Structure formats: structure tokens, C-alpha cells
Amino acid sequence: MRRFLRRTTAVAHKEVLHIIRDSRAVYLALGLPVVMLMLFGYGISQDVDHVPLAVADLDRTPASRHLGEALVAGGDFVREADLASPDDAEAAFRSGRVKAVLVVPRGYGRELARGVSTRAQLLVDGSDGTTAAIAMGDAAGILQAASLGRSAVASLSQGPRIRVRFNPAMRSTYNMVSGVIVLILAMVASLLASLTIAREWERGSMEQLFATPVGRVEILLGKLVPYAGLGFVQTLLVITLGSYMFDVPIRGSLVTLFGASLLFLLAMLGTGLLASVIAKSQLVAVQFAMLLSYMPVAMLSGFMFPIENMPGWLQAISMAVPGRYYLTALRGVLLKGNDLAVVAGDLVALAVFSVALLSLAVWRFRRRLA
Amino acid sequence: MSEDFSVRVKNLTKRFGDFVAVNGVSFEVGKGEIFGYLGANGAGKSTTIRMLCGLLSVSSGEAEVAGVDVVHRANAVRHAIGYMSQKFSLYLDLTVAENLEFFGGAYDLFGRAFRARRDAVMRDLELDALSSELTGSLPGGLRQRLALACALLHAPPVVFLDEPTAGVDPAARRKFWRVIRRLADGGTTIVVTTHYMDEAEYCDRVGLMVTGRLAALDTPECLKRTFVPGRMYEIQGASVIELEQVAKDLSLLDIEPFGAALHVRIAKDGPNVESLKRELTGRGVRVTNVSDAEVTLEDVFLTVVGGAQKPKTAPREAKVS
Numbered sequence: 001m002r003r004f005l006r007r008t009t010a011v012a013h014k015e016v017l018h019i020i021r022d023s024r025a026v027y028l029a030l031g032l033p034v035v036m037l038m039l040f041g042y043g044i045s046q047d048v049d050h051v052p053l054a055v056a057d058l059d060r061t062p063a064s065r066h067l068g069e070a071l072v073a074g075g076d077f078v079r080e081a082d083l084a085s086p087d088d089a090e091a092a093f094r095s096g097r098v099k100a101v102l103v104v105p106r107g108y109g110r111e112l113a114r115g116v117s118t119r120a121q122l123l124v125d126g127s128d129g130t131t132a133a134i135a136m137g138d139a140a141g142i143l144q145a146a147s148l149g150r151s152a153v154a155s156l157s158q159g160p161r162i163r164v165r166f167n168p169a170m171r172s173t174y175n176m177v178s179g180v181i182v183l184i185l186a187m188v189a190s191l192l193a194s195l196t197i198a199r200e201w202e203r204g205s206m207e208q209l210f211a212t213p214v215g216r217v218e219i220l221l222g223k224l225v226p227y228a229g230l231g232f233v234q235t236l237l238v239i240t241l242g243s244y245m246f247d248v249p250i251r252g253s254l255v256t257l258f259g260a261s262l263l264f265l266l267a268m269l270g271t272g273l274l275a276s277v278i279a280k281s282q283l284v285a286v287q288f289a290m291l292l293s294y295m296p297v298a299m300l301s302g303f304m305f306p307i308e309n310m311p312g313w314l315q316a317i318s319m320a321v322p323g324r325y326y327l328t329a330l331r332g333v334l335l336k337g338n339d340l341a342v343v344a345g346d347l348v349a350l351a352v353f354s355v356a357l358l359s360l361a362v363w364r365f366r367r368r369l370a
Numbered sequence: 371m372s373e374d375f376s377v378r379v380k381n382l383t384k385r386f387g388d389f390v391a392v393n394g395v396s397f398e399v400g401k402g403e404i405f406g407y408l409g410a411n412g413a414g415k416s417t418t419i420r421m422l423c424g425l426l427s428v429s430s431g432e433a434e435v436a437g438v439d440v441v442h443r444a445n446a447v448r449h450a451i452g453y454m455s456q457k458f459s460l461y462l463d464l465t466v467a468e469n470l471e472f473f474g475g476a477y478d479l480f481g482r483a484f485r486a487r488r489d490a491v492m493r494d495l496e497l498d499a500l501s502s503e504l505t506g507s508l509p510g511g512l513r514q515r516l517a518l519a520c521a522l523l524h525a526p527p528v529v530f531l532d533e534p535t536a537g538v539d540p541a542a543r544r545k546f547w548r549v550i551r552r553l554a555d556g557g558t559t560i561v562v563t564t565h566y567m568d569e570a571e572y573c574d575r576v577g578l579m580v581t582g583r584l585a586a587l588d589t590p591e592c593l594k595r596t597f598v599p600g601r602m603y604e605i606q607g608a609s610v611i612e613l614e615q616v617a618k619d620l621s622l623l624d625i626e627p628f629g630a631a632l633h634v635r636i637a638k639d640g641p642n643v644e645s646l647k648r649e650l651t652g653r654g655v656r657v658t659n660v661s662d663a664e665v666t667l668e669d670v671f672l673t674v675v676g677g678a679q680k681p682k683t684a685p686r687e688a689k690v691s
Contacts, residue, residue, distance in 0.1 A: 003478050006475060006478065006480060007475060007476060007478065009475070010471075010472055010474075010475025010476055011472075011475075011476075013471075013472070013475070014461065014464065014468070014472045017461075017463070017464055017468055018461070018463060018464075021463040021464070022463065203459060203461075203462075204455060204457035204458070204459040205459040205460065205461060206459075207425060207455045207457070207459060208453070208455055208459040208460070208520075209476070210425050211423050211424075211425060211448060211451065211453035211455070212448055212473065212476035212477055213445075213448045213449055213476065213477060213478060214476045
């Protein structure tokens with residue numbers, strides 16, 4: 001046992017030296033997350049705002065002006081030059097100058113005052129489907145509120161009140177950041193781990209290593225520990241950045257959060273080691289690792305595509321994606337403040353995956369050349 | 371089994387599918403002996419050594435290294451052997467001291483015991499001044515010495531060196547061999563492969579591998595007597611074609627180019643230097659000089675491998691004469 005620990009330490013120490021000497025690993029582990037967070041957090045926001053809007057106001061009353069102003073006030077729409085007639089909307093859409101046109105018919109103000117239903121119209125450019133759908137949703141709320149404020153009668157016919165819990169402003173960055181955390185950990189951990197064994201095969205040092213008393217568990221464990229450490233620093237960085245840059249709340253316990261992260265990290269390192277043990281060449285190992293870790297996390301964890309929308313068989317496959325459980329746990333702890341009891345199931349699933357993947361890597365790792 | 375032998379191999383065979391890389395090889399290496407393993411690339415030298423180090427499984431046959439049955443207990447042999455693989459395989463991004471420290475750890479050497487061995491090995495191999503150098507910045511000769519140092523840290527009774535001097539300059543090679551000789555004098559058994567024929571002369575005994583078979587095995591002297599009998603002369607000024615025309619008359623057994631001259635082998639009872647020169651000029655072959663020449667292991671190799679096959683040619687095309 002003592003020899004086991006010492007030999008493992010020797011391998012781990014050597015691996016730390018490799019990491020320090022090859023600064024690319026450090027850049028990859030600590031630089032890439034920052035870039036990805038920026039990209040996803042700022043660049044790829046699903047919140048639609050600043051939609052260019054033109055108004056064709058045929059009513060020209062205070063009420064009709066108020067309607068146009070209400071749309072712009074929230075920042076969701078930006079007012080472009082008015083249109084003289086609704087017939088100009090077609091040309092405005094085609095030129096791409098505007099994505100939405102508000103048409104207020106003559107007599108709008110009068111009808112609103114009388115409390116009868118009004119016929120204001122919002123035309124949306126449907127060629128950009130995502131923007132159109134979200135713009136319509138935003139506008140519907142605003143328009144309803146605008147008319148409600150003016151109409152006592154309309155308020156009588158209102159439906160059930162909808163309140164969004166945990167993310168009342170429906171900010172997509174919350175989902176985005178938690179998803180990106182999963183994606184980054186999956187990508188970097190499996191990438192770094194996939195390189196480490198394959199590199200020894202390629203350089204020929206594996207043969208030398210096999211001629212020493214160092215065992216396969218010692219080799220894999222010795223390689224795992226430094227990368228788990230690096231991954232943990234990375235987790236710390238990503239979660240801190242996420243909460244500072246994008247105001248993502250951390251409502252649950254930090255211990256639960258890092259526990260879940262560590263388990264997921266081990267599963268991803270296990271994936272990388274497995275790829276590395278099988279492939280024996282760095283290039284193949286990296287591609288293999290990406291295929292096993294990054295792709296499923298991106299597609300099947302529920303980050304980009306809701307699992308509820310998937311066909312049954314795809315949902316079944318998603319059960320085998322560790323990222324799914326981590327994402328659930330992460331969102332639960334960050335946004336809902338879930339405690340250990342609630343996320344225990346996800347943690348157990350992650351633990352099972354880590355143990356299974358690491359064992360598989362050890363099992364597949366032959367200490368012979370042929 | 372006998373205590374006098376460090377390595378005992380009996381009918382050792384390795385198959386890769388249909389290809390037989392090592393075919394029924396048997397030999398024994400005594401304690402403190404330098405055993406040279408010669409052969410063309412792909413003749414099965416490295417495969418044999420890898421089996422003896424427990425790196426490759428054995429297809430059939432027996433092998434015992436330092437008293438350990440390698441066929442059944444491959445893992446148990448690792449403490450007893452030092453191995454230098456053909457491909458330089460230390461970590462180039464680590465310093466000399468760090469490489470030594472890692473391999474020390476890999477061989478269960480720590481603390482004072484490690485430091486004592488490290489200092490001894492570094493002194494023996496004259497690496498003292500280099501401990502903080504990055505391994506990647508060292509020239510080939512020094513890298514090989516470091517690799518040897520790493521393989522010797524745990525003071526193994528048997529050391530396997532697979533082409534340790536490939537790509538190393540002659541001065542560094544000579545230095546390397548001095549270290550090997552010193553080790554053997556200290557009782558360490560050395561099994562070394564090479565295809566430098568001059569290096570094989572340093573070995574106590576030499577085994578010649580040809581396409582997976584051990585074609586010859588003896589001391590360098592006996593090999594020369596057995597496979598290259600007769601006298602060797604060096605002839606200058608004549609061409610191969612001219613000599614071939616008179617080969618039958620003068621019973622020349624072999625004509626091989628050697629530098630700018632030719633090496634010609636003649637049966638033991640053949641003419642001496644003076645009469646050979648006379649005979650040649652008498653037959654109209656112009657020669658500027660004829661002198662005695664040493665039989666080298668290269669001559670042995672060429673005879674064993676057969677005909678004009680050079681040591682570096684592909685072994686599967688070579689025919690055993």
C-alpha cells in the first residue's frame with residue numbers, strides 16, 4: 001500500500017511537471033473557460049432586444065402614441081422612422097430595415113376609451129424565426145399591459161396570473177451560464193485527460209514505464225489526480241466568473257455545488273482516460289474524447305435542447321449522459337437553492353458514472369505492448 | 371535452475387498472427403557476461419528483449435531472467451531488470467534530475483536510498499554537471515547516458531539495452547561501451563542489441579539473429595574462425611570484375627569491397643601475400659598493394675546472412691546460406 005502510494009505520487013509529480021512545462025494545458029484549462037463564458041454569456045444571448053420597429057400610426061391620438069412608446073420603453077424594441085401607411089410594411093421588411101411593424105388603426109383611441117376590443121396589429125418578420133417568436137411574446141405582454149392600464153373593462157377578462165419562479169426576469173443567461181459550465185468542464189477535462197496517456201504511447205515512454213514496477217492503476221491514478229486538481233481550479237473560476245459577470249445567483253450550498261462538480265469532473269476525466277487508453281494516438285484520442293463527452297453534453301444534457309421535447313428513445317439515451325445529471329444538480333443548487341437531499345439522486349448517478357468510466361479505463365489499459 | 375545463469379531462454383517463440391518474429395530461440399547468458407544480440411532490423415532482436423522484460427507475451431517456450439519465470443510471472447521481473455528501449459523514451463520536458471527522480475520513484479527508491487543511488491549513477495555516467503539541464507536540450511550521446519542512468523538506478527542484476535547507441539557519435543559510443551564494460555566487471559549481466567559490427571567486438575559472446583532464428587552463437591573469435599575460415603587479404607588497385615575473372619584459378623572464396631580496397635578471402639592453405647601478388651600480376655591484374663587483413667564480425671555477418679546482403683537490408687528478403 002505504501003509502495004502503491006509512493007509510486008502513484010511519483011507519477012503524479014511527473015505529471016504536474018508536464019503541466020507546468022507545457023503552459024498550453026494551463027491556458028486551455030483556465031483561458032478557454034473565460035472565452036467560452038464571454039461568448040455564450042454575452043454573444044449568444046437568447047434574450048431578444050433592440051428589435052428594430054416601425055410604427056404606422058393612423059390614429060394619431062395620445063392613446064396610439066402611448067402604445068408605440070410602451071413597446072420601446074422596455075428596451076425590447078428600437079423605434080425606426082415611422083411609416084406613412086401599413087402598405088409600406090412589406091417594403092420595410094424586405095429591405096431588412098425593420099423586423100417589426102406596429103399598425104394602429106384609425107379609431108383606436110376611441111375604442112380603447114369605450115372599452116371595446118381594439119384592432120392594433122403587430123407585424124413581425126418571420127424569416128428570422130427565433131427573433132420573431134420571442135419578439136411576439138415580449139410584445140404581447142407589453143401590448144396587453146398598455147391596453148389594460150387604460151381599460152377597466154379589459155381587466156375583468158384577464159386570465160390566470162403567471163409568475164415565473166427562480167428566474168422572474170426570464171433571463172436566458174442563467175440557463176446559458178449553467179449550461180456553459182457543464183460544457184466547459186466536459187470539454188477541457190476530457191481533452192486534457194485524453195492527451196496524457198496517448199502522449200506516452202506516442203513518445204515511446206510508455207514502454208519504458210511498463211518495464212518498471214509501476215502498475216496500471218498507479219499510472220492512471222497518478223495522471224488523474226493532477227488533472228482533477230486543475231479541473232477543480234477551473235470549476236472555481238467558471239462558477240465565480242459566472243456569478244460575477246452574469247449575476248447568476250448561488251442560492252444553495254457551495255459544498256454541494258463543488259461536490260457535484262468534482263464528481264462530474266471525475267466522470268469526464270474518466271472519459272478522456274478511456275479514450276486515451278483505447279486510441280494510443282493523441283489525435284485520435286482527442287477526437288474520441290470529444291465524441292464521448294462534448295457532443296452528448298451539448299446535445300443531450302438539456303442545455304441546448306429541452307429533454308422533454310426529445311423523442312422517447314433519445315430521452316432514454318440522454319439518461320446515459322453524465323452532463324444531464326450535473327446540469328440538473330447545478331441549476332437546482334444555483335437557482336433554486338436545492339439542498340443535498342434534493343440533488344442526492346443526481347450525485348449518486350454522477351458517482352456511478354465516474355466509478356464506471358474510471359474502472360473501464362483501468363480494465364482496458366493493458367500493461368503489455370501486444 | 372542453475373545459479374550461474376542470469377538469463378535462460380529455451381525454444382522461445384513469438385508469433386504475430388501468421389508472422390513468426392522469434393522462432394524457437396535458445397540461449398543462456400552467464401552472470402556478468404556481455405551478450406551481444408546481432409541482426410538486421412526486424413530480425414527479432416527487439417521482440418526477444420521485450421519478451422524477456424515482460425513487455426510482450428510469450429507465444430511458446432521458456433524464459434527465465436534473474437531467477438524469475440518471465441512467461442508466467444512477467445510482473446515479478448521488473449524489479450530485477452533495467453531496460454533501455456530502442457526509441458529514446460525519457461521525458462524531454464523534464465530536467466535530468468527530474469527524470470532520475472521519477473524513475474527512482476517508479477523503482478520504489480525514495481529518500482536517502484534514492485539520493486545515494488542517484489549520486490552514484492550520475493558520477494559513474496558523468497552526468498553530475500547536467501542535473502538541472504532540460505533533457506530535450508542534451509545531445510544524443512548524453513541522452514543515451516541519462517537513459518542508461520535511469521535504467522541502472524535500482525542496481526538491477528540484469529540490464530537489457532536495445533540498440534543503445536543508435537544515432538550516437540563514435541566518441542560517445544566508445545564512452546558508453548566503457549561504462550558497459552565496467553558494469554559487467556562489477557557483476558551486472560548485460561544483454562545488448564546492436565547492428566554496429568564494431569560494437570559487437572566488445573561483447574563476450576555474440577548471437578546472430580536471422581529472420582527470427584538464432585543462426586549463430588559464440589565468442590567473436592570463434593564466430594570468425596567458424597564462419598570465415600581461411601585468410602583475409604586487402605587488395606588495392608584492382609576492381610571486383612578483374613578479381614572475379616581470376617577467382618577460380620586462385621581459389622578466392624570471397625570478394626567484398628572494403629573502403630577503397632577489396633577484401634579477399636582465401637582458403638587456409640592458399641598463397642601468402644607475396645605469392646598472391648605475383649599470381650595476380652602474372653594474370654594481368656594490376657594491383658598497387660596486397661596486405662594481410664583482419665577478419666571482422668561484419669564478414670561473419672555477411673557470410674551468415676548470405677551473399678551480398680548488407681546488415682541494414684530488410685531481413686525478410688535475406689536468405690540463410
